[in-house]
Amino acid sequence: MRRVRTGASFDVLVIGSGASGLAAAVSAARAGARVGLATKTTLQACNSAKAQGGIQAAFGEDDSPEVHAEDVMRSSHDTANPRLVDVLTSEAPSAIHWLEELGVEFTRQNGGYRLARCGGASRKRLLQVGDRTGHAITKALRESYEAGSGAELPHHELTELRPTEHGWSATFRTKDDDSVEIEAGAIVLGAGGRCYAEAETRGELSTNHPNATGEATRIAMKAGAEARDLDALQYHPNGGAWPATMQGYSIPETTRAYDAVLVNADGEEFTDSLGPRDAVSQAIFEEVAKGKGVLTPDGRPAVWLDTTRIAPEDAEISLPYMLRRYRGAGIDPLAEPIYTYPVLHYQNGGLVIDEHAETTLEGVFACGEIAGGTHGRNRMMGNSLLECTVFGRRAGRAAAERARQ
Numbered sequence: 001m002r003r004v005r006t007g008a009s010f011d012v013l014v015i016g017s018g019a020s021g022l023a024a025a026v027s028a029a030r031a032g033a034r035v036g037l038a039t040k041t042t043l044q045a046c047n048s049a050k051a052q053g054g055i056q057a058a059f060g061e062d063d064s065p066e067v068h069a070e071d072v073m074r075s076s077h078d079t080a081n082p083r084l085v086d087v088l089t090s091e092a093p094s095a096i097h098w099l100e101e102l103g104v105e106f107t108r109q110n111g112g113y114r115l116a117r118c119g120g121a122s123r124k125r126l127l128q129v130g131d132r133t134g135h136a137i138t139k140a141l142r143e144s145y146e147a148g149s150g151a152e153l154p155h156h157e158l159t160e161l162r163p164t165e166h167g168w169s170a171t172f173r174t175k176d177d178d179s180v181e182i183e184a185g186a187i188v189l190g191a192g193g194r195c196y197a198e199a200e201t202r203g204e205l206s207t208n209h210p211n212a213t214g215e216a217t218r219i220a221m222k223a224g225a226e227a228r229d230l231d232a233l234q235y236h237p238n239g240g241a242w243p244a245t246m247q248g249y250s251i252p253e254t255t256r257a258y259d260a261v262l263v264n265a266d267g268e269e270f271t272d273s274l275g276p277r278d279a280v281s282q283a284i285f286e287e288v289a290k291g292k293g294v295l296t297p298d299g300r301p302a303v304w305l306d307t308t309r310i311a312p313e314d315a316e317i318s319l320p321y322m323l324r325r326y327r328g329a330g331i332d333p334l335a336e337p338i339y340t341y342p343v344l345h346y347q348n349g350g351l352v353i354d355e356h357a358e359t360t361l362e363g364v365f366a367c368g369e370i371a372g373g374t375h376g377r378n379r380m381m382g383n384s385l386l387e388c389t390v391f392g393r394r395a396g397r398a399a400a401e402r403a404r405q
């Protein structure tokens, strides 16, 4: 590194510009804090923007936050923290209205939201913005933050956290390889998970953005923060396996919500296609191990996702991006089944937090994929964007309050 210079100081310094960091930055700014938003590369670079499927919230007539919470606990095999789950599901409807207020337009149908049932859910609860839900949410949050007076610090990669007399000091590596120190009354970590790095180490495919490398978790732990379930990594049951340009693509779970099913080489259904993610991934691994899978043209193991069962009108409303990608690659999923195999997708565990998203370090908050407990050892689809919004909002508010003290 070339030289050390001291940068600005803030009430609240948010690290990471995915949905969780953006939600925290917007909410801290609205709570009156002077906010800095530092991120490893550009503000747009994150996993959140790649999220397609949707976001869960109990709006159905037969649904409630309690039923949503039961589904989360069951999918986590009772390993989730019930207090965090209660916050997640009870604040879900208001989090959706907050996103709408910021400009997100969820797909509607018959005067209400278009709701789909996702894996592990007992009710239809998944709201969507076509199949670019994460893009819509991050765009609205980013535009809201940019319209305020908060500072943006792109190309600031966190390398160290140290306590100071009045809060915390964060050290960053910049694009020019400078080292910059910034002080803040409180820190919010929204730096995401580590599945991109983990997949590289294992020689596997991942759905993740290259910035998902996990060093912020290690930095917080080095400063003394506790973590949980870090070994519990999630495979997305439906990674794209062929054509080559779709390898590592996460085929939206909404394909299965809209009637696509998993079948083996003999065309037999071998699992509940809408089971919890770990169960569906495991069933695919076992089917292939039994010799009942198929091989992609480049020799990779796979099974079929029979997408021909999706009604064309559902596909056009809820899967237009996925259809465009596959058709662009020469395959029409409504006319033929597609190859699929599980890919590394999500870090279930992370830093231990309380209901206000504060870690075990006073004044250091964590939200989104970097935090653990809300999903236990197995996350349900659609609850991550929700976690980012609910706990990002909470983290921003609580960090602003902490900085005032």
Ligand SMILES: Cc1cc2nc3c(=O)[nH]c(=O)nc-3n(C[C@H](O)[C@H](O)[C@H](O)COP(=O)(O)OP(=O)(O)OC[C@H]3O[C@@H](n4cnc5c(N)ncnc54)[C@H](O)[C@@H]3O)c2cc1C
Residues within 6 Å of the ligand: 015, 016, 017, 018, 019, 020, 021, 038, 039, 040, 041, 043, 045, 046, 047, 048, 049, 050, 051, 052, 053, 054, 055, 133, 134, 156, 157, 158, 159, 190, 191, 192, 193, 207, 208, 209, 211, 212, 213, 214, 215, 216, 250, 345, 346, 367, 368, 369, 370, 381, 382, 383, 384, 385, 386, 388
């Ligand atoms: C392809 C795909 C599809 C998905 N679909 C869905 C879905 O439909 N529904 C759902 O709920 N969830 C979905 N998920 C999961 C969900 O999108 C993510 O878990 C969630 O958005 C993570 O948000 P985040 O803010 O915690 O992290 P991210 O969005 O990953 O953002 C992390 C940010 O931190 C920055 N950063 C990382 N390290 C550092 C550092 N050292 N210093 C500074 N900045 C750093 C990154 O550059 C990035 O800006 C999907 C994920 C993927 C990859």
